[in-house]
Amino acid sequence: MSIDCSVSELLTCFLARDLNDGEELQVGVALPIPEAAVRLAHLMHGPNMELIFLGARMNVHHLERVPLPAFGWDNRVVRWTESFSDRGHRFDQVKDWHRRVFFIGGIQVDPFGNTNLIGVGEDYSRLKFRGPGSVGTPTLTTHVGRYYIVLNSHSPRIFVPKCDFISTVGWGQGGADARTRLGLPGGGPKYCVTPLCIMDFSEDEKRMRLRSVHPGVSVADVQRQTGFPLLIPDEVPTTPLPTSRELDVLRSRVDWVGALR
Amino acid sequence: MSIDCSVSELLTCFLARDLNDGEELQVGVALPIPEAAVRLAHLMHGPNMELIFLGARMNVHHLERVPLPAFGWDNRVVRWTESFSDRGHRFDQVKDWHRRVFFIGGIQVDPFGNTNLIGVGEDYSRLKFRGPGSVGTPTLTTHVGRYYIVLNSHSPRIFVPKCDFISTVGWGQGGADARTRLGLPGGGPKYCVTPLCIMDFSEDEKRMRLRSVHPGVSVADVQRQTGFPLLIPDEVPTTPLPTSRELDVLRSRVDWVGALR
Amino acid sequence: MSSGVRTERLCDEIDAAATLADGMTIAIGEPAPMAMVRHIIRRNLRNLTVIASGLTLDLLVAAGCVKKAISYYAGGGFGVPVAPAFRRAVERGEVTVWECEEGILTSGLEAAGKGLPFLPWRGGVGTSLPELNTDLKIIEDPIRGETLLAVPAIKPDVTLLHAATADVYGNVQHHGGPGWLDLFLARAAERTIVQVEKIISNEQVRANAWATTIGRADAVLRMPWGAHPYYSRGYYLQDSALLKDYVSAAERDDGAGLPAFLGHYCREPATHADYLERIGIKRLLSLHEY
């Protein structure tokens, strides 16, 4: 890359730019890129963002440094908490989640952004690979204003024509009304980001579409690593690089230990 | 009366004796006799009772004096609170209410202990008398282990053959299985107490039955003031009088202002 | 670093009341946010559906603001079995009642907060409530076949509350517990406006975050003695004498009591401070809790 940054940093900055001031940003366990992205966005342009980690809601815009955690119920991370979204009532105000943004991983993802955290195999009673389970992703993705699918690798094992099991409905069977037909009020997945590229979903069909490739990655590389045909526009730009200011804030105020380098 | 006490004091002591250690005693607004009774029972024989006033749960067995309130969200009454039964979740543990005892009033009561707080009149859209509404009595009486109907007066206007509207189901249409047929898990009304007498409900029919008359009141007095035929045993005893110890505790440690005299 | 600053959510009672309009569904907590309630009367709002109880409900009915009451309790406390203006208006058919009770109301509010069309509830089975309120459907549960009520979601346009403290960003903390319905009302409503006795620093909020009962009120109003004539936990007791004055006024047969009471206490004072001046500091100080 022409600017010296890691793919994780590239994705962090890409996601951070896509987050808007005033949003609630909820990140679950084991997603270091979204964890860094929400902190970076908060410091860069989000004085009214609220960060939610495992039920602790905070605004840390006023802080000089906002540590990238070892996640968890760790008072070193959540000591700035202003309220607990789960004071016995974690799911009792989902009607307001249109303002909330969420991030999920997956062990399988299909062309409509449906994902699977349950397991791989044809027979549920004898799975070839038992996944971690759905966590809270079905409820979160049903209601949040939008979410991002964030993957640590990009391969045909992950990007499959059809998930063996669906733990979160993205765009269901496809079509712009895919979610309203199912009665799912949330806005669905916006981007799927991987170490190779950024993908979105076409307006009409809601099928996965290549949006940009990271520096040094070709469109053919991406398609080869995807187990179904992607929609590919005539022009596929390169994923925008972080600015030096973004990288500076990320490295000096969020990830000074260098976990994303 | 041979011992010098008021009818309110008589009823207070009668109710207090009927409460068992370890029970949760919930009293709503504007019921001074139950308010005093639960405090008296707590001091006399209930070190493990819990008093619940408008969501504030307390055990005040260790106190020398337990004031009879001007009820309400009054820190002078609830300053001993140990927890709030309604910390956002007032009705989220009703499954444990078999241990809870409750008290209700009513503007109409029928032979099966069904009661009405809604209003009087044949046409709901033009009531002759609009009542206060059901408060929480339908939910409470559905679930609590038992409850008491406590009335400030005894007249054919209150004791009616059929309530114009039913806000709480006592023994429904009657019969020992009246409540289970409706799927109501709580134990139903045990006694109905008034300025004239104590009534209970017969084992088989669950019809209202005269249990005792207060000193100076005759069985005929009671029946004359009741708008339906009561079950009347051959022998109707006099309501047991307070002991001097009960009256002493009540007057010196609960009702020292003399509200019940 | 960012050029922006975090937005404050403080506002005054006049601006807050200006966001309310005729015909809205307005939920009112306990203790009642009386500064806001008086401004509803002052603005002469009409055709409201209100979720309220007791004498607060009665005052709004007396002032002619209410078309429909989602009401589980309209007693007056202390020897006033039924709130007088409410009783009269309902008997005359001027105000309709969405007949319910606490468990049913809680379920409807929970359904709204959870984005569900309904929640089931058992309390009320066997009573007249589903006959009198046909929005309540009798259902058979799909698991064990038990009879339950289906309570539809209840969504206030705005919820008005009174609490102890908040920071300028809308983090509200109650003292000694909110009224039992308050948090349900806040979660169900489109918007929540909270009066508080005192504004505290954001640092004070964060020092005891578990005490935060509402994390993001839409507007916060600094209204000391703002629940008067009701209590405010940790601050003052109920002014029962004034409530009794109200009941006497409302019960007067010649109808002359209410206009005078409403004029003096609700319509004439232009601000909450004007109201407090009318009540007088000595009277306010006498309502101490000790």
Place this chain on the structure above:
Amino acid sequence: MSSGVRTERLCDEIDAAATLADGMTIAIGEPAPMAMVRHIIRRNLRNLTVIASGLTLDLLVAAGCVKKAISYYAGGGFGVPVAPAFRRAVERGEVTVWECEEGILTSGLEAAGKGLPFLPWRGGVGTSLPELNTDLKIIEDPIRGETLLAVPAIKPDVTLLHAATADVYGNVQHHGGPGWLDLFLARAAERTIVQVEKIISNEQVRANAWATTIGRADAVLRMPWGAHPYYSRGYYLQDSALLKDYVSAAERDDGAGLPAFLGHYCREPATHADYLERIGIKRLLSLHEY
């Protein structure tokens, strides 16, 4: 006056574990009450249905205690996408999963607490969950005809929790908020047993009653460092090194890792104090939060 005194609810870990039996449904909060979890393993309980997650669930599966897991998450955190013993046991069909997710599990627990046979929930509509878990019924709501899931009531025989403090009467207070599921587990269960870092006086409880998260635990255990190797808010951080040791042991191909780990940390120490001695005070003190 009364001859009686208020009953204390203090008990030790051995007596508490003695109330548990093979085949029970046991719910385990977060942070996990590890002193009790180790005693479940020490007592060699079998055929349990557990409501648990992460490596706590994994440890119980590894020890052979679990027949069925009501599980929404069995990841291991820090680079361990799936808890190893759980993964192996489920793939082999030795442990069955009541497939769910957080909103569904919460709804089932809420239903139990509310004495309802079910509650409806939207999260999970359109997913494979109702196919994989036929206890979840797809229903049409009786008000607006929307498609929802009916989640049956989930009633643990006992819930085991770890919290910061409690008095001897079972008034429990968390520091900085309980784990998100803990209060739902407590309300749904027949009995609730709570380990705490510290016993405080009843006066301290009453000084901040709003902080009381559980009002009447059935038993309270004084277990300082009782959540180790997990964190306990306000007291210590997670011992990630020990959790990694566990994962390494569980992942060993020759199967020799787990018996050694379980023996050393769970089966051999007769009491929680014996366990702590084995861990060593220096290691415990190093887990400070600042």
